[in-house]
Each structure stands twice: as C-alpha cells, then as structure tokens.
Amino acid sequence: MEYYSVDASGYSVKPRGVALPRSVGDVADVVRWAAQNRTPVTARGAGTGLAGGALGDGIILDTSRMDRVRYLDGVVSAGPGARLGAVARLLSGYGRILGPNPSVGPYCSVGGMVATNASGSLSLGYGSIIDNLESVTLVDGRGDVVELPSNRHYSDIISGICRRAGPFPDTTKNSCGYRLDAVPSPDMSHRVVAASEGTLGVVVGARLRTHPAxxxxxxxxxxxxxxxxxxxxxxxxxxxxxxxxxxxxxxxxxxxxxxxxxxxxxxxxxxxxxxxxxxxxxxxxxxxxxxxxxxxxxxxxxxxxxxxxxxxxxxxxxxxxxxxxxxxxxxxxxxxxxxxxxxxxxxxxxxxxxxxxxxxxxxxxxxxxxxxxxxxxxxxxxxxxxxxxxxTGEHGDGMGRTGFVRRQYGEQNHMLFGLLKDAFDPHHILNPGKILPA
Ligand SMILES: Cc1cc2nc3c(=O)[nH]c(=O)nc-3n(C[C@H](O)[C@H](O)[C@H](O)COP(=O)(O)OP(=O)(O)OC[C@H]3O[C@@H](n4cnc5c(N)ncnc54)[C@H](O)[C@@H]3O)c2cc1C
Missing domain, CATH: 3.40.462.40 (FAD-linked oxidase, cap domain/gating helix)
Structure with missing residues (x-):
C-alpha cells in the first residue's frame, strides 16, 4: 500500500484499497461497485506524474496489466498500462515515432499521458497528446464503456458544452482544466479526455497518430x-x-x-x-x-x-x-x-x-x-x-493546482467544467479533488 501512497510528486495520500484489472470488463466492474458504494476511484499508470494526480484515498486502479500495443496504418492502439518504452520499441520496427516524449522517458504509461495531455521536447514538431489522439475508450463514472468520438450521445453533450466556452489562454500547450477550446465539432469530442486526469472516465484504450522517424x-x-x-x-x-x-x-x-x-x-x-x-x-x-x-x-x-x-x-x-x-x-x-x-x-x-x-x-x-x-x-x-x-502546460492540475483552476478560467468556464463532470461522473467518484474541488 505504501507504493500507491506516493507518486513522483511530493504528495502522499494513503488509499483504502488497490485494484489491478486485466480487462475493460474488470475496470467497469470496479467502477460500478464504487459508484454504488460512493467510493472514490483514482486511475494510476506508472506514477511518474508530478502533480499528485494519481493519489487518492479510495480505490487506486492500477492499469499496468492492461498493456497491449498494436500498430496499423500509422496509428498505434494501446491499453492504458502500456509503457512509452514498449510503444517506442514497437514503432521503431515500422520506422515511426510517437510525437509526445515526456523527459521521464520509457516509464510513463499511455493512460497517464492521455490523462495529463503529456508532451515533452518534441511538441513543436509533433504536438502534445491532444494533437495526436485519434480516438479513446473510457469507462465513465456509471461503469459504462464509452468510445469517443463515435459515441453520439456523449459527443453531442461535449460539443454543446464546448460551444459555450469563454476564452482560453493563447498557448501552444495547456493541461489545465478541461480543454473545451479543443473541440470545435462533435467529431473531435475525444480531445476533451486529454488532460482530464481520470476525472471523466478511466481510459481503457487509446489510438494515437504516429510520425515517420x-x-x-x-x-x-x-x-x-x-x-x-x-x-x-x-x-x-x-x-x-x-x-x-x-x-x-x-x-x-x-x-x-x-x-x-x-x-x-x-x-x-x-x-x-x-x-x-x-x-x-x-x-x-x-x-x-x-x-x-x-x-x-x-x-x-x-x-x-x-x-x-x-x-x-x-x-x-x-x-x-x-x-x-x-x-x-x-x-x-x-x-x-x-x-x-x-x-x-x-x-x-x-x-x-x-x-x-x-x-x-x-x-x-x-x-x-x-x-x-x-x-x-x-x-x-x-x-x-x-x-x-x-x-500547467503538461503536468496537469493534480493536488497542487486544482485550487487555481477557477481563477485561471473564470466563472463561465468553471461552471461548464462542472456540467461536463456531472455528465460523465454523476456521483463524483472519479478522482475527486482533481481539476474541480471534491
Ligand atoms: C523526471 C520526470 C520528467 C518528466 N518530464 C515530463 C515531460 O517532459 N513532459 C510531460 O508531459 N510530463 C513529464 N513528466 C510527468 C509525467 O511523466 C507525465 O505526466 C506522464 O504522462 C504521467 O504518466 P504516468 O503513467 O506516470 O501517470 P500517473 O502518474 O500514474 O498518473 C497521472 C494522471 O493520469 C491519471 N491516469 C493515469 N492512468 C489513467 C487512466 N488509465 N485513465 C484515466 N486517468 C489516468 C491519474 O489519475 C493522474 O491524474 C515527467 C516526470 C518526471 C518524473
């Protein structure tokens, strides 16, 4: 349990329990049980996050066993626990690279990278995760499996909320709050999951664009x-x-x-x-x-x-x-x-x-x-x-910056963040206290 009480940040929180799912069905079962019992669930990849995002006092959902990686036609499909090193090794066989490259190197996971909208030194050439995400599958706060952008119901909700968004900072990287500015239409709805820090759903699969090496x-x-x-x-x-x-x-x-x-x-x-x-x-x-x-x-x-x-x-x-x-x-x-x-x-x-x-x-x-x-x-x-x-341009709000999100965006955007959270996670069991106050 000590291992799950810390990550690469300076914070420490003792969880009540740990689950190590092997499949999407396992994740859905855990989240459904947690929703019924109003117990917080915090997804964890490799624990290299620097903002304490992977720490929580409920169930820690360690995704490390869900680590399959496949490559087809320029796109890599990965389970949430797949490490960046495994992705890079697979891609090198095809003469390809993943653009986002956190300096922590091979250790971080695909789920953690999506959830923080990770980037790294190469983002000038290849963008952050949000720029490379083709689609994402997640388990929402009811325990339902949702694929974006193909899920029409959620895509319409997301784009309806995004249409009402006020100003966002004019920066090339941003991992603060929910990226309402990155969804110009329902077919881009999956992008709102980037930087959502496990508060909208547990990422159980992601498809990411790759680039020629x-x-x-x-x-x-x-x-x-x-x-x-x-x-x-x-x-x-x-x-x-x-x-x-x-x-x-x-x-x-x-x-x-x-x-x-x-x-x-x-x-x-x-x-x-x-x-x-x-x-x-x-x-x-x-x-x-x-x-x-x-x-x-x-x-x-x-x-x-x-x-x-x-x-x-x-x-x-x-x-x-x-x-x-x-x-x-x-x-x-x-x-x-x-x-x-x-x-x-x-x-x-x-x-x-x-x-x-x-x-x-x-x-x-x-x-x-x-x-x-x-x-x-x-x-x-x-x-x-x-x-x-x-x-925050790449590490997320986590425990250190959530208290400043409202000041960053103002009342209108903060209210829209709450609507989005309610739509995905009506009982607020998913990583409470990150992005929005618990
Ligand atoms: C030395 C060092 C250098 C770093 N350099 C960079 C850098 O250059 N660029 C950069 O962007 N980051 C950098 N980082 C930060 C960190 O590596 C990234 O944030 C990374 O993406 C985190 O991945 P992880 O698997 O360790 O996630 P974790 O730490 O396990 O989790 C991070 C967040 O993602 C959520 N999460 C994890 N898995 C899932 C999932 N399946 N579904 C939903 N939510 C999930 C967690 O709840 C948490 O909020 C660095 C860290 C270190 C220690």
Whole structure:
C-alpha cells in the first residue's frame, strides 16, 4: 500500500484499497461497485506524474496489466498500462515515432499521458497528446464503456458544452482544466479526455497518430549570458523549423557554468528540412537567426539531450530538501517568455534563493524549482496568468493546482467544467479533488 501512497510528486495520500484489472470488463466492474458504494476511484499508470494526480484515498486502479500495443496504418492502439518504452520499441520496427516524449522517458504509461495531455521536447514538431489522439475508450463514472468520438450521445453533450466556452489562454500547450477550446465539432469530442486526469472516465484504450522517424537529425547548441536574451532569440530560431527548442538554466549543464543554454533539434522528416545537406542548411539558418553562434552537433545527439533530460534530477540535488519546493510547468505565449524570466528572477528575490529552471522554451513552457511556501506559489501562478499563460502546460492540475483552476478560467468556464463532470461522473467518484474541488 505504501507504493500507491506516493507518486513522483511530493504528495502522499494513503488509499483504502488497490485494484489491478486485466480487462475493460474488470475496470467497469470496479467502477460500478464504487459508484454504488460512493467510493472514490483514482486511475494510476506508472506514477511518474508530478502533480499528485494519481493519489487518492479510495480505490487506486492500477492499469499496468492492461498493456497491449498494436500498430496499423500509422496509428498505434494501446491499453492504458502500456509503457512509452514498449510503444517506442514497437514503432521503431515500422520506422515511426510517437510525437509526445515526456523527459521521464520509457516509464510513463499511455493512460497517464492521455490523462495529463503529456508532451515533452518534441511538441513543436509533433504536438502534445491532444494533437495526436485519434480516438479513446473510457469507462465513465456509471461503469459504462464509452468510445469517443463515435459515441453520439456523449459527443453531442461535449460539443454543446464546448460551444459555450469563454476564452482560453493563447498557448501552444495547456493541461489545465478541461480543454473545451479543443473541440470545435462533435467529431473531435475525444480531445476533451486529454488532460482530464481520470476525472471523466478511466481510459481503457487509446489510438494515437504516429510520425515517420527522422533519418537525419541535427542539434544546434547556443550559449547565452542570461535567460532573457536566450528567450528573445526564440521566435527567430523557431522560424528555422526546429522540432524542439529547449532551455537549460545556469549551473545545470556540466561545463556550461553560469550560462543559459538553448538546444534546437531539427529532423529531416519535417518536409521543409529534408535533403542530404540538412545539418549544413540548419547551421546557416540558425546562425542568421540567433544572436549567438551555434555549435552544431551531428553525432551523439542523444548523449547531449540526456544532459538536458537529467535537469530535473540535477535540480533536485541543487535545491536539496529545503521543502516545500515547487516544480511548475507554467506556459506563456512565446512573446511573453522574456517577461516570465523576469518573474522567475523576482521569485528568487522573494524566496531568497536561486531558482533552478529548464524546459521547453520554444513552447514558452518552463519548469522552475525553488523552495516556496503557498503564498509565493500563489503569487507565481497569478503572475503567469497575468502574462496570458496557463498554470500547467503538461503536468496537469493534480493536488497542487486544482485550487487555481477557477481563477485561471473564470466563472463561465468553471461552471461548464462542472456540467461536463456531472455528465460523465454523476456521483463524483472519479478522482475527486482533481481539476474541480471534491
Ligand atoms: C523526471 C520526470 C520528467 C518528466 N518530464 C515530463 C515531460 O517532459 N513532459 C510531460 O508531459 N510530463 C513529464 N513528466 C510527468 C509525467 O511523466 C507525465 O505526466 C506522464 O504522462 C504521467 O504518466 P504516468 O503513467 O506516470 O501517470 P500517473 O502518474 O500514474 O498518473 C497521472 C494522471 O493520469 C491519471 N491516469 C493515469 N492512468 C489513467 C487512466 N488509465 N485513465 C484515466 N486517468 C489516468 C491519474 O489519475 C493522474 O491524474 C515527467 C516526470 C518526471 C518524473
């Protein structure tokens, strides 16, 4: 039971019981029993979530045994417990990749990725989960199996609610609340399940679009004296067509001392970048676009990116156990990224520390780690909203941010979130306290 009391966040909640279903029928049985007995059910994939979304005090539904994966005609069909590593291995045999690539690597599950609308460094080229989801099957709060978008009844309800939605942040990534902005018509209704954090249904299967694997890759590495000037270069570098544009703040990368480092990765499979002289052309483009001269890496790119991906574990070492610490994944419109770095500097002044930061600069999505109490966290999230951003671009609301969802979206959208929840989960047994208050 201890294992299920924690995930990769700093939270801890002891559940009453654990179920390990092997089939969709098993999931439906558990949810039906829970609905009759008004017992909370929280779905769990691999427990790598950083917002405490997979923790609950009722039944934890561990989907790890539902891990089948199949590939057909550019689409991968996976059970909720299938790990990203298994999906990637299958796809490599077909010369394909999945776009979303959380930095945690092979460990996270398809169910968890759908439920958080996960993304990662490659979202510039290939989008987040919401952009790649073809269809999804879930068990709703009554224990009924629902396939979206083909279920007409639910699709009409979803699109009716989405039509009434007020403004959403103008960001390329967003995992806050329910994505009412992503459903322009009933045939896109499945997209509302992305980022729903197991509160509308337990995902029991998903079909995800895949992409041709690149044959040639190139990585431009750029070193800046400070984050603001790195951020100011990002829009021009984006015009060169990278599939990823990452930032690592001072002190994290070995050998880079106090510099801020940008990594821009280019794939020849993105059509306008094809051809044998791929890296040379990229180098010329980036040199013209960036304020500093790039170093081009053609071999051993994954070794360089491993340095970037180790940023979280290194940042844990740098901030030590001066709890409580925050890992934020706020995302702002790209033109406001320099301002977000000003906010992060002020965060340091308010906490008397040096915040550690890194993330997906090209998407305006920055992870920050610093010791902070709830007042400072609230101040930071409000600053992000004031910049037109979202309080979470990829990790979800979970236990840490649910209390800010109403402020993020205002009364109208929050009321619509409640209507959607009621439609899927009338007894509010599915992951209560996430996205909406319990
Ligand atoms: C070192 C590190 C780096 C990371 N880097 C990234 C990154 O770059 N990008 C990114 O997006 N994330 C990142 N993450 C966060 C995490 O890996 C992702 O959120 C991932 O998608 C979670 O998958 P999981 O299987 O571990 O989900 P869990 O942690 O088990 O669950 C996460 C949420 O999904 C819900 N859920 C799980 N399975 C289901 C299901 N079958 N049906 C309905 N709801 C379900 C849970 O209830 C919970 O709300 C990182 C985490 C770590 C530890």
């Amino acid at each position: 690149p044959r040639r890759r190139a990585l431009a590495v750029m070193r800046y004296a400070d984050a603001r000037s790195a951020a100011a270069d990002c829009p021009r570098i984006l015009e060169c067509g990278p599939v990823s544009l990452e930032v690592v703040g001072p002190g994290i990368m070995e050998g880079y001392g106090g510099s801020c480092v940008l990594f821009a990765e280019f794939h020849d499979s993105v059509p306008e970048r094809g051809g044998p002289d791929h890296a040379d052309r990229v180098c010329g483009d980036v040199r013209r676009a960036a304020g500093v001269r790039p170093v081009m890496i053609r071999e051993g790119i994954d070794r360089w990116l491993a340095g970037r991906n180790a940023a979280l574990s290194r940042s844990l070492g740098m901030t030590g156990d001066r709890a409580p610490s925050i890992i934020e994944d706020a995302t702002v419109p790209l033109e406001r990224l320099p301002d977000l770095f000003d906010v992060i500097r002020e965060l340091g002044e308010r906490t008397g520390s040096t915040p550690v930061y890194y993330g997906h600069a090209g998407s305006g999505n920055i992870h920050v780690r610093t010791p902070a109490d709830s007042r400072v966290t609230e101040w930071y999230l409000c600053e992000v909203m004031a910049l037109g951003g979202t309080i």
